[in-house]
Amino acid sequence: MSHSEGSPRRAFLRSCAAAAAGLFASGTLSRAEQLLAATGPEDPEVPNEEIARILKEISDGRPIRRGHVSLDMPLVAEDGRVVPVIIETDLPMTAENYVKAVHLIVDHNPDPHLAAFHLTAALGRVSISTRIKMKRTTWVRAIMQTSNGDVWAGYTRVLVTLNGCG
């Protein structure tokens, strides 16, 4: 547990520093730093290759900005088999502009793109709650696409004490 707790954060800090140094020095960026740059500096954790591919696919190449998305999960999940999730937003839900999709991504799960919720303005508001499985401590990402093409994200880190994926 202590290993999986500490290393992603250290890796993140290292790559932040490396990315900053690389950008200022115009040096060659490593693959991880390219991925970080591609998904924006607000990303909480350097996405691995698979996560980067999923993010690129769902954002349609648009920048993913942090904001407007509330991803409510427990700080500590004692049972990774049942972890509650509530996703909400203050984005409009009108016929002219609405949240057309909400993607839930769990970085270190065997199948990280856990769910996609395709919505319409008929819902009136985005407030989705469900329960998910988590293999280990990781960041969870909720990504929203609006009908006019904006992509917003919310992130939260959940400490998992009992593996829920086998």
Added chain:
Amino acid sequence: MMTSRIGEARIRVPDRIQRGDLITVHSIVSHPMDTGFFRDAEGDPIPAYFIEHVVVTYGGDEVARFDWTSGISRDPVVSFTLRADKEAPLTMVWTDNQGAAFKQSISIGFASV
């Protein structure tokens, strides 16, 4: 513990609804949501078996559609909001990765004031 049979589903909406209310719809369906990563007591792998798609219709219009993986917990629950703007049935159909479809409906009616 799951005691109901696979595919048994319930939908719950508030008792008193007035036209235009934003209501919360709660739903649950019984399903093992097997990931395919576990083995049974004999050591044989348990194949992946999970709800893959959920379609929500309100008065015949599709208002939401969910694509799931086995990462959704056993006996999937999902809640969402809905603008109650007509008296009509709300129907949900859950389809699993073996092609079985499970349907449940509830009628949205307005309380007389």
